[in-house]
Amino acid sequence: MKKGNNILIPPAYFLNDYKEGFYIERPERDWSQCELWKNLPFVLEVGDNTIATIVKGADKRRLKYVYVHIYQSTNDGRWFLSPTWSDKILTEYPFQEVKTQEEIESRIATLKEKVKKLNEEQEQEIKLPIDEFVKKHISEIDTTRKLALFITKLMKAIFSEKHFVTEKQLLYFSTPKAGKRYKTFKIRKKNGGLREINAPVHHLDKILYILNIIFKSLYTPNNAVMGFTEGKSIADNAARHTGQHYVFNIDLKDFFTSIPQARVWGRIQCAPFNLPREVANVVAGLCCATNSESWKNVLPQGAPTSPLLTNAICDRLDRQLTALSKKYGLHYSRYADDITFSSMHNVYQEDSDFRKELKTIIEGQNFCINDKKTRLLRTGQRQEVTGLTVNSKVNVTRKYVRDIRYILHLWESKGYAFAYSKFYKFYKTEKGYIKKGEPVMENVIGGKLNYLRMIKGAGNECYQKLLQRYDKLQQIIYVDNNTDKGQNYVYVQQYTLTDCENDFKTKITLQISDDEKLVGKCNLFGMDKTISISHKTQEELCPIISHLKVGDTFTSEQLKDCFVTLCRQKGKNFWLITHKELDRSRCLSIQNAQIDPEKLLKEWEQKGFEFVVKQFQTDILKKSDVPDYVSERDIKEFIYFATHSKNFDRKQKLQRDSLLARDMAKRKAQPQEFKPMSVSYTANFLANFNRPNGFKYLTHDFDTESNMTLPDLREQSYKLLESEKGKIPDSLYVLIYAYLSGKTWRDAFGDNNNISINDKKWIQWSKENNNAHPITNPDFEREILKFKRAIRIVPPLLQTIVDKICDKYELHVTTKKLDRADFYTNTYILSNVLDRILQMIKRRNENDDYQRDVEVSYQREIINDVVYKKIIILQKDSFPENTFEDVSTRMNNNTEAGDFGAIRKILNGYCYWSIETKWDDKSLRWNILSDDDTPETEPIEDTSAIGFKHILTFM
């Protein structure tokens, strides 16, 4: 057994290619300082939680050695560590078998080599473009098993995560009789008919997505094909027919469903797919579904592979129609089932040769013309191809632009609420046949503008003008689809009941729903709507709800005082009736900020993350109405969050991950130099909790002369807190910030709390009660007192903290006057430090196998008119074995500072910290955290050094 470097390695023990196991011995000081971490050839994610788990687990089991696995995540390639408590492994590799230092080094060298090789292999695959990869390897796919492996490999590369596809799964999904392959449902067509959709189930959908990528890599469509082709759109389809005297449109009847599985099977065995029969059997089965009318297996509408396969199957049709168009001197294009010919001369008469030949070709390919949709458009008429006008140039209809302009005008002049009511009518009239939910107006307008850009071009003046107006209306602080990810819903727009009824020209009545709840019923532009009512409002409106039956109607005088609010959850809108007034929810909006991923990543890479944050602040936020309290911290979080939004493609995501990893590695490689913070500054900052212009009213009733409201208080507190950022300990900033913003903070016992001065309940209550402080409400008072105990040691909190820690470590401690301690600090931090100190004491007692007396006391002292509060922890008869020089050198070398280093870091800025004991036979006071005037060490009288004493001094 070799000691010294704190690592002990068993004989080679590879769990698999990605894992490595080590024994680590309990270091004397700090687990994070373990040698093992430093010797590894990669950045190891040893978080505080992992270390805490190891320490806790090792303590619980009284282990001196812990077996750890180091493993690489298959998701993102990062390396992690986890302890293993299995007795089997511990007995399997007894410590006697542990090798020498040379062998340890050789094992690490092997690991380095292995990691390098693995990384190279992975890189190779990722670097190769997908289409080249497919083209290179498709010929090797001759069995279903190989197809399954191939799809799995591509999934890993494309989704950056592991999805296993097995041969069994492919065979199952390719069998038409197997259940749960496709979900069948019908949607309404514009003409009133029904369209059957067959959507693959989630896993099949992913498989088909990959198959489609394979097909796309292999197949290039005919020039005349405009639909489902990369780089071509309806605009390209229309452009081919501009300025022609005659535009002739035909439509193929039941396009998708007229393609049977056998035709797909045959096509994918031909060039360029060339799939062997066994594979084609499976692939055709996967791509087809049973049609509920014909009971035949056909190409389904709704599968990702169907569009490309229709193009492939129509190859011959396209060739023949191209030849036909050449023969007659016409322009030809096809967009899915929509076939268009155009020319300056007319060959389209009903009994013309052209029409006859056309019919023969189409029927020869087993398709059928939909006569109802055949039309010939002449100059002077509105010539329309795939929904666009082509008379002189490709354009959208005038009405399209007019509609956008009208809604933007209403939004500008009458506000969101009124504009939404008008937009709602438009939307439901146009799209109501298919879109059942409540539309998100800004998304719909955004979509319409994108369409306009596609057709008219980004530089078009009309588009630019509309876009500028739209951007101005979009507010960066409002929630959007990308930021609205939470479980709770957000409020978008509120209407009083009267406004709602007037704007939407409706009447809201109350009724008992099928699930016996009170709901609002109304008719919005021809559609019956059921509107939910909040629980509390249900009780207020209808106290006798339990006596009513399903379907009963009810009238309440109070309904007219209610509000109807448009809410949003995960990008979907819905209505809610409440008695309370609800403000629009706000947070930075990724969508509205319009971050350009390319630019962001480029600048992040070249100039660093901090630069990006600064630029974001100046370039984007300054332009918008962003409240002062949006801090730099918010923006940092926001940018990290933004980089996880949908705006980023796979390549950009990989780049982002590597930048994140680089930043993290940089931070790890450079141990931060310890910079002492001023305790008196923090004490003065904390005194703000006594000052009316500070944080006093965060935990105190408003004084009689104060005209403050909760929003005022929040703003005042934010401003003050932000002005002190960086000058006070970060943990203190975070605690107060969390209380102001509603984020999670921890109390003295480490329990999480979300109590916040920004709580909507409090604000609402205060508003209703003449701006009274929530502390005057007994329910809220209890919550406020919780925060008070997080920011202040209130009698007898210190006693309770110490008692709890002593119970945890089964430590017998004498306490003096702890129940009287009363001062401001971050009580979680203090509790954490006391825990560490008492844990060290416990370890020392255990190592030497006898219990030394421990005493924790609270004292006060007035020096120069300042009251100093001291917590003194004394372990009697305990003296250090190391020399003072050893200990202080380790402390000054940040990487080896151990428990003491950690405590110094945590306490920095909160209090002074000294240790009194005997070092090298001399009684010394070591001032680890002190002000500038105090020397690092001071001799003290021998009588005081009766053991090892920690002194924490607060101001």
Added chain:
Amino acid sequence: MIYLIDDTLKETIDSDFVFDNKYKQVLTVIQKKAVFNSRMNELYSADCIMVHLTFEDSNDVKDKASIIADDGDEIPFVVFSGSFSENPDFDYESNNYISGIKKSTFYQRLYDFLEEYINNGNVDLRIIAYGKDFQKVIVRNYAKNVLSIVEGKQGLLQLEDIAKFSKDGNLKSLVELSNPKLGIDYEHLLETLGNQPICIADFKSRIEKIVINFEQYGKNIYTWK
């Protein structure tokens, strides 16, 4: 002498009585930090110190006063502020220290406290902590603790056993408070009734009766006999 150290007296409703001539002999009111600093030495001979937590928006005065009072170990000590709750943590058996009480509640009870001090010379912080009818609260607390011993139990029990479980002397205190009608002291009661089995349900109802007596009449009129 009682020292009331509060910079916000004028703002506090119903606190005018502290300036009554009646209390001049027994109450010194300090409203400025400078005055406090100059008269700090006087405080060492005080009978009670009562201080506003955020005196002139700082905890200095409170901290210094608490050192002088040694947090109630030397001189009874009360801290009040708008940020405290109405029900303070107060251990009336072991110390003379109220570490925090709501300011408005404090002034509501101060009058009775001063009356008791003038009339009987008693510094009774129970009046500040619970009000003039503090015995009701105390009896309720004792009863609650005593009843918690027999909670969930059924059948018969000896009073002696209950006395043993009642480690903190809650039963003793309860008996002593209801003493006038019992006519015997606690030890005597144990001697007399100690070995006799008591039905638990009966015991509970007796305790509850004592509590009701205190609530209704301010004293116990019920006898165990």
